[in-house]
Amino acid sequence: MITRLECSDKLRPNVALTVVERDEAGCMVGFWRGYWNPNREAVELYPAYNPSCVWRVPRRKHTVNDRSVEWLWKAPVAPAPVEELPKIVKRRYSPFPGKDAKPSRIEGQLQMEVAVKSEE
Numbered sequence: 424m425i426t427r428l429e430c431s432d433k434l435r436p437n438v439a440l441t442v443v444e445r446d447e448a449g450c451m452v453g454f455w456r457g458y459w460n461p462n463r464e465a466v467e468l469y470p471a472y473n474p475s476c477v478w479r480v481p482r483r484k485h486t487v488n489d490r491s492v493e494w495l496w497k498a499p500v501a502p503a504p505v506e507e508l509p510k511i512v513k514r515r516y517s518p519f520p521g522k523d524a525k526p527s528r529i530e531g532q533l534q535m536e537v538a539v540k541s542e543e
Contacts, residue, residue: 425446429443441457442492453476453480456470457492470483
């Protein structure tokens, strides 16, 4: 089975990196914690826990050449434009009744006639 190793970040000495091993179809077959040794030009891979990995490769510590580990650089995505909401208008009095409700005068008709329909 031909596999490729993908790294989460650029190789840096003495820093634990996440290395994913994938097969030809792109399925994850191994998940490793890798340490790069620039003097030896090698990356030491230690098995790491990942619940979504199916582990179709031997799960043991091993060393690979640093040129076989690919770094997948992803271009930063521009954030979506944020829709601006109208500013909140602060009022002195609440439009709802309560202790801070503004007393108001009723204008217009003050009395109503109620018509009662009688059944005759």
